[in-house]
Amino acid sequence: MMIVISRPPDTSSSRRGSMILSAAKCFALAMAAVVACCPPAAALTAREIRARLEAEGDRRLRANPMFAGNLKFPVNWAGDGILAGDPDTEIRGIAVSWLATEALLKEALKRGANLFIVHEPPYGTQIAAQPLPGEEDAAARKAAWLKKTGMVLYRCHNVEDLIPGFGVRSSWPKWLGFKGKPLAGNMIYEVYDTGGLTLDELSRRIAARVRPLGQRTVGVVGDPARKTRRIITGTGVGTRWRDMALMGADVLVVTDDGNQSWEAGQWALDANKSLIIVNHGTAEEPGIKALSDYVAKLVKVPVIYLPVGCIYRTVGAR
Ligand SMILES: [Fe+2]
Known part of the structure; x- marks a missing residue:
């Protein structure tokens, strides 16, 4: 009688395969778990930047006895806000300036900013329903430019006026x-x-x-x-x-x-x-420079400081 000793089937390669599959499955499961408990970082938006600055304003003012007794917290920063563009736009670059003139807005866009943080209002208080005789309406042109480009304009005024440190x-x-x-x-x-x-x-x-x-x-x-x-x-x-x-x-x-x-x-x-x-x-320019430096530390996107300073120059007779 011949005894046939049957060799066990060579399962080494399939075992390896199944081990690889198991490892891959484990990795996929682990990744799924990581994704489930740590969703991708939220995009940086103008709404988020505004919220961070105002929260920091509240925090610093609350800690300062000179302000704390005179303010109600959280402070109502009415007057500040997103004046143009979608506040939920993902921000790729930020420009900071005292004024939002048309030239500065265009420079900001050219240099990659899609959020413009400005201190003063972008339109004057003497805006009329009609342009001045013989002129294109500069305010309407600026508003149309903002709409066309989608540049987000955040007026950061009251909180920036008061905040201790970089105000x-x-x-x-x-x-x-x-x-x-x-x-x-x-x-x-x-x-x-x-x-x-x-x-x-x-x-x-x-x-x-x-x-x-x-x-x-x-x-x-x-x-x-x-x-x-x-x-x-x-x-x-x-x-x-x-x-x-x-x-x-x-x-x-x-x-x-x-x-x-x-x-x-x-x-x-x-x-x-x-x-x-x-x-x-x-x-006000020293405060705007300080704000720009602060924002640059707050975010990972590029921050451009656009100085204005004295709005006029003085000339003397030759
Ligand atoms: Fe001012």
């Missing part, structure tokens, strides 16, 4: 060289010691500080030889001479949009106080 209000005195704790302050103004400089010395120092912001000269009201004590700063249209004077300052750094010069100037001459007058854009 317009706190960045301005720092830019002028006043560091440390102010002698006095409120939601709008800060008061610092001038170190006893004369008005001429002080105004020349401020002129040197604003030069990189595009302002070559500052306006000065008051006796140049007068010794100064306390200087007060504010920004934008928030430089009301009367409110500033009530805070005990003898030198007021005001903006050209914050007062009527005949009125503030007359008071200063009558009261033996001093005014140093700068452009609205000059006073």
